[in-house]
Amino acid sequence: MEDSGAILCQISSIKDMLDQVNQEIEAHIQLTREIESDIVKCTEIESGLTARESELTKMVYVSQFEIDGLNSVAGQFKNLTEILGEGYMFSKKEAG
Numbered sequence: 001m002e003d004s005g006a007i008l009c010q011i012s013s014i015k016d017m018l019d020q021v022n023q024e025i026e027a028h029i030q031l032t033r034e035i036e037s038d039i040v041k042c043t044e045i046e047s048g049l050t051a052r053e054s055e056l057t058k059m060v061y062v063s064q065f066e067i068d069g070l071n072s073v074a075g076q077f078k079n080l081t082e083i084l085g086e087g088y089m090f091s092k093k094e095a096g
Helices: 002-095
Strands: none
16 A cells, blocks of 8 residues: 555656646747747848838939939030030120
8 A cells, every 4th residue: 555655646746747847848838939929020020121121222223313314414514504605705705
């Protein structure tokens, strides 16, 4: 009888240890789920930021194209005003 009592006590002790291990496993599983959820959130944020970066890069290229066009027009306008100024000075000399 004493042996079966000792065996029951060992079984109970082992069951308690197993329950504790199961609780730790459940806690780790929950932590893993939370980490996975955070990873998904970060991935969604990263995707959004990547899309925004792409939009901003496109805007930069469009703006640079517009600036280049405006610089070209400004350069042509400067050349034209110089030519007109020279023509004005020439016609003023001839008239004078």
